[in-house]
Amino acid sequence: MAARPIPAPIVTVESEPFWNAARERRFVVPTCAACGKAHWYPRAMCPFCGTEKIEWRAASGAGTIYSFSVMRRAKERYAIAYVTLAEGPTMLTNIVDCDFDTLRIGQSVRAVFGETTDGPPVPLFRPA
Amino acid sequence: MTIKGKAYIAGAFEHPTRHAPDKSVAQLHAEVALGALADAGLTRDDVDGYFCAGDAPGPGPATMAEYLNLTKLRHVDSTELGGTSYVALAGHAAAAIALGKCDVALITLAGRPRSEGMATGTTPRLRDPNQPEAGFEFPYGLTTANGYAMCAMRHMHQYGTTSEQLAWIKVAASHHAQHNPNAMLPDVVTVADVVASPLIADPLHRLDCCVISDGGGALVIVRPEIAKSLRRPGVKIVGAGETVKHLAGGTFDLTTSGAARSGAAAFAEAGVKPTDIKYVSIYDSFTITVLIQLEDLGFCAKGAGGKFVSDGNLISGAGKLPFNTDGGGLCNNHPANRGGMTKVIEAVRQLRGEAHPAVQVKNCDLALAQGTGMQLGTRHCSSTLIMERE
Numbered sequence: 001m002a003a004r005p006i007p008a009p010i011v012t013v014e015s016e017p018f019w020n021a022a023r024e025r026r027f028v029v030p031t032c033a034a035c036g037k038a039h040w041y042p043r044a045m046c047p048f049c050g051t052e053k054i055e056w057r058a059a060s061g062a063g064t065i066y067s068f069s070v071m072r073r074a075k076e077r078y079a080i081a082y083v084t085l086a087e088g089p090t091m092l093t094n095i096v097d098c099d100f101d102t103l104r105i106g107q108s109v110r111a112v113f114g115e116t117t118d119g120p121p122v123p124l125f126r127p128a
Numbered sequence: 129m130t131i132k133g134k135a136y137i138a139g140a141f142e143h144p145t146r147h148a149p150d151k152s153v154a155q156l157h158a159e160v161a162l163g164a165l166a167d168a169g170l171t172r173d174d175v176d177g178y179f180c181a182g183d184a185p186g187p188g189p190a191t192m193a194e195y196l197n198l199t200k201l202r203h204v205d206s207t208e209l210g211g212t213s214y215v216a217l218a219g220h221a222a223a224a225i226a227l228g229k230c231d232v233a234l235i236t237l238a239g240r241p242r243s244e245g246m247a248t249g250t251t252p253r254l255r256d257p258n259q260p261e262a263g264f265e266f267p268y269g270l271t272t273a274n275g276y277a278m279c280a281m282r283h284m285h286q287y288g289t290t291s292e293q294l295a296w297i298k299v300a301a302s303h304h305a306q307h308n309p310n311a312m313l314p315d316v317v318t319v320a321d322v323v324a325s326p327l328i329a330d331p332l333h334r335l336d337c338c339v340i341s342d343g344g345g346a347l348v349i350v351r352p353e354i355a356k357s358l359r360r361p362g363v364k365i366v367g368a369g370e371t372v373k374h375l376a377g378g379t380f381d382l383t384t385s386g387a388a389r390s391g392a393a394a395f396a397e398a399g400v401k402p403t404d405i406k407y408v409s410i411y412d413s414f415t416i417t418v419l420i421q422l423e424d425l426g427f428c429a430k431g432a433g434g435k436f437v438s439d440g441n442l443i444s445g446a447g448k449l450p451f452n453t454d455g456g457g458l459c460n461n462h463p464a465n466r467g468g469m470t471k472v473i474e475a476v477r478q479l480r481g482e483a484h485p486a487v488q489v490k491n492c493d494l495a496l497a498q499g500t501g502m503q504l505g506t507r508h509c510s511s512t513l514i515m516e517r518e
Contacts (some may be wrong), residue, residue, distance in 0.1 A: 009263035010254075019263075043262035047377035067285070067382055069277035071269060073250045073328045080274045080329075082382070089378025092506075094268050105285040122267045126386035 008119025239464020
């Protein structure tokens with residue numbers, strides 16, 4: 001079955017550093033230089049301490065599935081998921097290169113970049 | 129300061145249409161407004177407070193006040209909390225009345241997603257490119273259905289909840305809908321029917337999802353003195369709560385909803401507990417929505433929802449906690465993709481003793497309406513309203 005075409009992400013002035021790194025195939029996680037916490041979705045201000053000192057740190061790419069759902073009512077089936085990163089936060093993503101029927105919560109996954117129709121690539125995950 | 133006993137629901141009206149290609153959204157708003165005012169025995173000239181949400185055309189209050197030709201307004205409120213807005217607005221109306229900001233509050237809801245051919249639950253929608261999360265959600269194909277489905281999947285993983293248990297929620301709604309001549313899906317279904325229906329987004333089946341319908345509803349809320357001068361049975365607002373729950377920077381739990389907070393606030397204000405409630409209207413965009421809210425409101429322990437809803441426990445006359453006796457969003461209607469209004473309206477019917485005799489709860493003197501707006505799987509608004517028969 002063909003993979004679902006992924007629409008380009010909207011790049012804003014705030015999320016530009018994340019997407020610039022993605023264009024270089026670097027998966028970064030916004031981390032606060034003041035309180036040390038990583039957050040998701042990426043923003044310019046730390047949601048935990050309010051400081052605007054965000055460092056775009058390289059992520060390990062390791063994560064585990066927190067929850068997922070295979071979308072059956074779609075032209076091309078796809079798996080949406082929340083993946084908890086080794087760095088802490090849980091992010092929305094897709095699980096790809098997998099057998100949809102064997103996905104399970106708690107499964108180890110690894111980040112890969114997936115091409116979008118006309119924008120920077122987006123982080124996806126596949127079974128580790 | 130409390131709203132307890134400071135305002136009464138004097139008028140309630142649900143549009144009978146489920147498919148309205150021949151009517152405009154503004155017209156539907158106006159028809160339900162006049163319906164609720166007639167139910168209360170009041171007129172447009174009595175209305176000095178107007179409340180609406182994101183379904184109202186254009187900028188909301190200005191457009192609708194002009195269309196309705198409301199000329200006496202001294203208070204307006206267009207708080208937008210998604211599908212639960214009207215549960216919250218009923219509380220806001222009571223607060224405005226308690227503060228003396230208005231005497232007769234009108235709340236309207238209407239829309240026609242069915243006529244407009246909207247694939248409400250299964251199409252990714254980009255609502256506002258300025259939403260800071262949009263770039264991190266839209267590319268992944270987040271829809272209403274698969275967002276709620278991830279809550280169900282996690283609940284099953286964490287607590288052992290099953291598809292059969294979720295199906296009981298739909299079964300109970302269908303038992304009620306068979307008595308509602310306006311219901312879109314009036315046929316009684318079984319657990320087997322639900323789990324045999326096609327999967328939409330794992331683990332949710334087609335019959336775990338609510339209907340898409342046109343229509344609307346309205347409420348009229350008034351000062352106690354005005355309520356006593358009217359002929360309708362008194363329905364007193366005794367408690368309200370609202371909140372927002374979100375992903376908190378990537379640190380969240382999909383098995384708990386904002387109902388935990390909004391419910392606790394409403395129970396505290398009303399001075400009652402879950403076991404006092406005789407009837408509940410629970411927002412039912414999906415079966416899982418009902419289960420999680422029932423737990424969070426304290427009708428059972430967290431994680432025990434699957435057992436609680438099983439074996440017909442939500443069926444009026446058979447179970448311990450009758451819910452959504454109009455058939456709810458799962459079987460009756462979901463006007464404008466927003467189920468909060470009809471939740472309050474059916475609670476009012478129950479408290480007045482005007483529900484269908486086959487589903488009317490005996491001695492129904494205390495009812496609760498609970499709504500979840502927007503997306504349980506990301507960020508959502510929750511509001512709870514507790515009402516008492518005078």
